[in-house]
Amino acid sequence: MRYLKPVQSLNTGLSDNDPMSGVANLFDLGxxxxxxxxMALFGxxxxxxxxxxxxxxxxxxxxADGQIELxxxxxxKITAVKMTRETAxxxxxxxxxxxxxxxxxxxxxxx
Numbered sequence: 001m002r003y004l005k006p007v008q009s010l011n012t013g014l015s016d017n018d019p020m021s022g023v024a025n026l027f028d029l030g031x032x033x034x035x036x037x038x039m040a041l042f043g044x045x046x047x048x049x050x051x052x053x054x055x056x057x058x059x060x061x062x063x064a065d066g067q068i069e070l071x072x073x074x075x076x077k078i079t080a081v082k083m084t085r086e087t088a089x090x091x092x093x094x095x096x097x098x099x100x101x102x103x104x105x106x107x108x109x110x111x
Contacts, residue, residue, distance in 0.1 A: 049073075 044046060049055040050073065059071040068083040081087070096110035 042050075042071065049057045053076055055073065056075070057073040059105055061069045063069070070081045072079050072081075094111060096108055098106055098108045100106050
């Protein structure tokens with residue numbers, strides 16, 4: 001009758017038989033993957049300036065409906081301004097003319 005009973009060796013504990021014991025390792029692996037992905041994105045888009053305290057950065061976003069958002073970072077201060085026609089309207093003077101050439105380059109000729 002002793003051959004019919006399941007035998008557990010003395011070296012194995014009950015935790016070795018737990019099927020959920022590997023879930024913690026998968027969670028840790030997921031965290032490492034996420035951190036690596038964030039570092040790769042920061043490097044690919046050159047966003048290291050967002051983390052620097054002394055950097056100055058300006059990002060212009062244009063939505064599908066044509067609204068423009070200006071995000072400006074000076075030191076630790078970040079401001080976001082949504083531009084509309086009323087915000088961009090104003091008085092000024094003409095400074096010159098810009099031309100786009102056939103090869104795609106642009107030149108500016110002051111008045």
